[in-house]
Amino acid sequence: MPPTGFAFVRGVRFGGCGEGILRSRPCMSATDFRSLQATFVPRSDLPGQGRLYFWCMPPRRVDYARKALASLGVLRRGKSPPTGKVELVIPTPTRNKHEDWEIAELNAIRLPLVETVRGLVRLDLSEGAAGRVSDSVRAWALAAKLAVELIASGQIVPLLERGPREQVLARWASTNLSADTRERLRRIEEAMPIAGHCLVQEEGAEGDRRGRRRKNRRRRRRKPVTERTTIWEPGMLVRAFLDSVADAMCREASPSTARDKPRKDNRELAAWELRWRYALTAADPVFESAGLVERRLPDEVARWASPVRPKAMAGSAYAVTYQLELPDSSPETAESPGAWYLRYLLQANDDPGVLVDAASVWSSDDACIEVGVHSFLHPHETLLASLAETGRLFGPVARSLQTARPGGVLLSTEEAWAFISDVGPILQQFGVGVRVPRELRSDGRQRLRLKLRVGGELEGASGSGGEGPRMGMGSLASFRWQVALGGHDLSPEEFREVAAMKQPLVQWRGQWLAVDPRELAEMERVFGDSSTTGTMERGVAIAAALSGSFEGDGRFGEIEVVADGEIASLVDRLRDAENIDPVPTPEGFEGELRPYQERGLTWLSNLTDLGFGVCLADDMGLGKTIQVIALLLANAERDCWGSTPALLVCPTSVLGNWERELRRFAPALRVVRHHGRSRAASLRSLSQRRGRPTIVLTTYVIARLDADLLGKQSWSHLIIDEAQNIKNPASQQARAIRSLPAERRFALTGTPVENRLTELWSILEFANPGFLGSLGDFRRRFAVPIERFGDQGAAERLRRLAGAFILRRVKTDPTVIQDLPEKQEQKIYCTLTREQATLYQAAVDDTLDRISHASGMKRKANILALLTALKQICNHPSHYLKEAPDRLAQRSGKLTRLAEMMEEVVAEGDRALIFTQYKEMGDLLHTHFRRTLGVELPFIHGGVSAHGRDEIVRSFQEDDDAAPALLLSLKAGGTGLNLTRATHVFHFDRWWNPAVEDQATDRAFRVGQTRHVQVHKFIVAGTVEEKIDEILESKRDLADSVVGDGEAWLTELDDDALRDLFSLGRATEVDDEEELA
Structure with a gap:
């Protein structure tokens, strides 16, 4: 019960x-x-x-x-x-x-x-x-x-x-x-x-x-x-x-001086005031009262504070309410034409529709008035006390107390306006109920209000040239001020007719209007000037039209905005850019786009053709990369590049992936890498290899270090991947990226908002500079009201304003999920850090010499030992060196990329399985994610009991608050488990046996799985991992017979083949940015 x-x-x-x-992603949550x-x-x-x-x-x-x-x-x-x-x-x-x-x-x-x-x-x-x-x-x-x-x-x-x-x-x-x-x-x-x-x-x-x-x-x-x-x-x-x-x-x-206990000889204030102040600031709230007189102090203070501490706050079931009624609408005004009436009521707190008028209170002798299930205790005392307090604030109420048992009071028009504009809001601050005719309330329909119409001819609206990504901020759009009454726009003659009445409350054409004299004076000043029509910056006009409101100089609050002409047409195109003027897949694209990706291509093309920057924020695995590559090719085939190259900025961990994907899907584009110690040192050397459309790849760190060099080049396209890297708007990195000149701007991220809305401002400030106003204005208008106070109105305005430039699709969208395969596999190419590359080369040089002088089982043992050592080095230096996990971050390209992808998995609310062959590496991953995500990732390995393993699986499958990922050793977790809650499978290191890897993947992708599963296979570029992967891919059909015994087949290779297999390739990617920075 x-x-x-x-x-x-x-x-x-x-x-x-x-x-x-x-x-968005939870604040500081994983x-x-x-x-x-x-x-x-x-x-x-x-x-x-x-x-x-x-x-x-x-x-x-x-x-x-x-x-x-x-x-x-x-x-x-x-x-x-x-x-x-x-x-x-x-x-x-x-x-x-x-x-x-x-x-x-x-x-x-x-x-x-x-x-x-x-x-x-x-x-x-x-x-x-x-x-x-x-x-x-x-x-x-x-x-x-x-x-x-x-x-x-x-x-x-x-x-x-x-x-x-x-x-x-x-x-x-x-x-x-x-x-x-x-x-x-x-x-x-x-x-x-x-x-x-x-x-x-x-x-x-x-x-x-x-x-x-x-x-x-x-x-x-x-x-x-x-x-x-x-x-x-x-x-x-x-x-x-x-x-x-x-x-x-x-x-x-409280200042520390206020906490000093008052001395008895202090005569600055009355002794009880000093002791009260001390008790209000000290840790001990006890007030030391002295004498019989001071025993009455709590009652006196309560009486003093009563206007701002009404009984309703102490749990009373009702409040005194003052209801303003229109002239000639109340029997009390029958003998006073044109007078307003303020009626006194009691109102139930939990049901505002339950009212008891003062006449009913005075006519009852009961200590409690019952209305249905509602009880009004001590109504006479409560009403009289409120009338007395309100009378000190509003003269007409005090005047009514000269009459026995007043039910209300007659008001003049000026007094009624004073009640609406000044007294009523103060009473509401005191917790007193106020009821005003709807047409006269601030949110009512029958109030004069200013309206802004934007539109007309636009200069430079094509978005061509360097002004495009700034939306032609120097070009202009027309505007026109109007005064509206409800749904009706007043003509200048009608406005002058209303203004000539010189009354705050007027009856005009059968309707009562509230005309705030202060607002009317401002409106007359606007209409008295020659500025009722004019021009404003195009970007400001578009922002106002999208959000539906305009703040201006703040005199009128949020002003309604209506779009006309080309601005209205442009806004319509922005809101439906995914569906209008479909863009076909370019002929040179070596692949196939799914339907939702074709719509993404259309959206990217339409918005950037209009001169706007964009943010593609699809879920991880939906193909942001190939949508942008298709757009680059489409623009190249339309000759939109001219003679200027494109620039792509990304984290070092995905630099190799971008290069491979560009060469795979867009071989017609020239790819130039601007990275490492041998990168171009001048604009001339950066540009000398251009011929066909060229895209330059660089990283965030290099873009910051080479900001002056890159800023001298005008770029046809500027793409930033993992755009959350500029989420701190004040960082040197964010400022450097925003300063780069470009005709078309693209931000790619799976998490446009991770912790704070200012991150969204930073990304859109890159895409469309100035569009969301200054950072201070954005915080005042949006971030603080939404994050601190849950302001739904501000959230809706921001959604309308920013939503046009952000395309966000998730895997569960009905228009997306039908286009996805049940299982999607991708290879994640990672870089070596300088430390890893040094260890790798030393291991190869040392062991290959011993292999060449050995034979039989000793030779095979050396080969397998070298393979194991190189795989451990590719995993993490601490794995190979058997170090304590004191410093793990920034030392392994694989770990860096896995951490980045896991952040996105968590942000999307997904779950993942992370497989590794080695328990030692699993322990390192467990330590790293405990530090970075703040959670313990359960680890299933050979040392976990059957009961413990079952409990881990049950929790992962059933508990909503379970960890976002499971760590599993390939042997212990690769078979016999049902883990269909996972939608991502990471193979951190490879078994080099496709059948074994597929068996592990099937822990998530099996009968009962109703979600799309993404499989990510990590490979370090230029190392033995990439070379073995290429061998397996070339013999995929014979995989079971060729590599059925795992890695043993490698021991049959001759010395030259082993040297080619184990040595670092010429194009090996080494991340040395930490040293450069």
């Missing part, structure tokens, strides 16, 4: 995952943490020291909660947080989980309040990220953001209250909540799952609980729920949290 208090959350899951705004729950535990004796307890459901060791909090960024890595026990009402672990409940004592992480709030406000709650945390964590993160916002806006008040043991406590508390903030609070309460407030109410105060624990340390860890068991209501607990955060943060922010 669920305890009392559960009824109002009926149908809500105990604790699940939330939804958000934009699809996997799902949906079993991590949060519950606030207040303290009545020390208000600012209530704590958020983090625990897991189903219950598990606190180690998981600690790692989850560190990965989410709420807890600093390496810090050991305090733990404690908390009594919560949770589902009984039975099959029927949501009907049987019990009180359980759980181990939990309990963090100091200020530290926790600072971590929670940084938590990314956008779509994708929000889906990685539970609803309770998400709800408390939203509450933390709200608490900080209230403090920042000064909505706090100091109080003196009676506490336990006849003490008087000083504390800070949140004040009245505005209507908008109250609505946010209501949404938080509705979103709060039971897990977020399942605290037993009679034992809710942490300080009170401690005494009982000392008296009864041997009580049962679990006990049944009874009819008397109650839990905290979410609204009351969230309000207690807001007050606790206000108290804790104000104390921490």
Whole structure:
């Protein structure tokens, strides 16, 4: 039986995952943490020291909660947080989980309040990220953001209250909540799952609980729920949290001088004021009262603070509400034509439609008025108190109190406007209800508002030449100001007619209008100038048309924008660029594009032809590379390159892949590598090998080092792969990339937003400079409102604005999945680091000499030993040298590329299997990902027991919060396992037996698999790995007979063949950027 208090959350899951705004990677997170729950535990004796307890459901060791909090960024890595026990009402672990409940004592992480709030406000709650945390964590993160916002806006008040043991406590508390903030609070309460407030109410105060624990340390860890068991209501607990955060943060922010205990001889202020200030800033909130007179201080302070601490905030079921009614719409105005009427009402908090007018209150002698299921306690006292407080603010209400039992008050037009524009918003800040006719509200239809129409002739709209990627920022578009009334645009004559009335509230053509005199004066100034029509920068006009709003100089807030003429046509093309003017696959493309890739080619071509930069953000494995290669070829065949080359910038780990893919799919293009110590040192040497369309390949590090050289060349195409490498807009690397001149700009990434929306700004600032405004403007208009406050309006404007230039398809899209093969294999070519190349060459030189002087079994042993050594060197120097895993990053091309790809797997919410032949390498991978992803990747190898192996497989297949990948040794994990939850299979090192590798791949790709599976085979270019792969590919049909015994066949090769096989190739790629940088 669920305890009392559960009824109002009926149908809500105990604790699940939330939804958000934009699809992105979780902030500082590497996997799902949906079993991590949060519950606030207040303290009545020390208000600012209530704590958020983090625990897991189903219950598990606190180690998981600690790692989850560190990965989410709420807890600093390496810090050991305090733990404690908390009594919560949770589902009984039975099959029927949501009907049987019990009180359980759980181990939990309990963090100091200020530290926790600072971590929670940084938590990314956008779509994708929000889906990685539970609803309770998400709800408390939203509450933390709200608490900080209230403090920042000064909505706090100091109080003196009676506490336990006849003490008087000083504390800070949140004040009245505005209507908008109250609505946010209501949404938080509705979103709060039971897990977020399942605290037993009679034992809710942490300080009170401690005494009982000392008296009864041997009580049962679990006990049944009874009819008397109650839990905290979410609204009351969230309000207690807001007050606790206000108290804790104000104390921490107080200057140290304020914390000095007042001396008795200090006469600067009255003694009680000094002691109150001290109790508000010191760690101990106890106020030392002196004498009988000071015993009344809590009541006096409460009376002083009452205007900003209404009873509704203390849990009252209703609020006093003031309703403005139009002239001639109320019987009270029958004898006063043209007068407005302000009616006094009581309104139920949980059902705004339940109202009790003042006349009904005065006519009832009951201490409680019942309306259906709603109870209005002490209505006379509450109404009179509110009228008295409101009368001090608004004269007409005070005037009405001269009449016994007032039901409302008549207002003049000026008084009605004062109520709408000034008094009403203040009352709402005090938590008082305000009802205004819809047509006169700020969001109503019958208000005069400014509208901007953009369009007309565009200069330089073709997008040709160097101005293209900047959208012709120097060219112009026409604009025209208009005044709108609802859905009707006013003519200049109609506007002058309304303005001539000189009244804030006017009845015009049968409609009541609210005309803010200040806004009207600004509008008249606009229309009085000659600037009602004019021109603006084309990029600004397009941005305004896409988002549907324009901020201008801020005088009118967000102004509605309507597109006309060529701007409207251009916006339509932008929004449907994937489907209009299909671009055929170029004749010189040596391959075949799938239907969704053909649409991607069309989108890339159409947008860049219009002069815009683009961001292709398809999921990993959907073929971003070949779509761009096809576009390059298509432009070459259309003679769009001219005499200028293209430049592609990518991480070193994928440089070789790009070169191979370009030569494979576009042999007509000339590929020039600008990398390494022997790279071109001048523009002339960089350009001398050009003849046919040329693409220059370089890396981010080289682009930064050679920014001056590369910046002297005008590029026909500038492509940046793994564009998240410029996500930090202030970095030298990002600035260098953005400074490169190019006619067409392309950003490729699978994760356009990883942690912060400013990363999206940085990528689109590269693609379309200036389009999203300055970084400061972007933070103010979008990043802060969306990330901190969950502003859906700002998110929608950003989606409309940025979405036109980002093409994002995921593997589960219906238009994509039907085009995908069930299994897709690709080879990932990696580079050697300088350290690896040195070790590799030394091993070859040393062992080949011994092989040439050996025979028989000794020769075979030397060959296999060399092969093993070279494979270990290709894996990682620490694997070959048997080093402790102290420094793993940046020493292996393979590990660098695997880490990059795993970041994308995690960002997409996928799961992976990582196979290696060697347990030692598996241990190194386990250590590396523990450090970089913050999670323990389970490792199945020969030393894992059958039971342990079964539990790892079960967790991987069934648990939503399991690790994103499994490490498996090829022998122990290559057969007999069903791991269909995985959609990626990585072969970190190769067995060189296709049958064995296919058997391992089939752990994911087998009966029961309903997802597309991608297989990634890692090969180090120019080494024995690439050469053996080429041999196997040339004999694929005979693979079983030729290499059926694994690597033994290599021992039959002669000395010359072995030297060719083991020696580094001339084109071996060596990553020495760390030394260059």
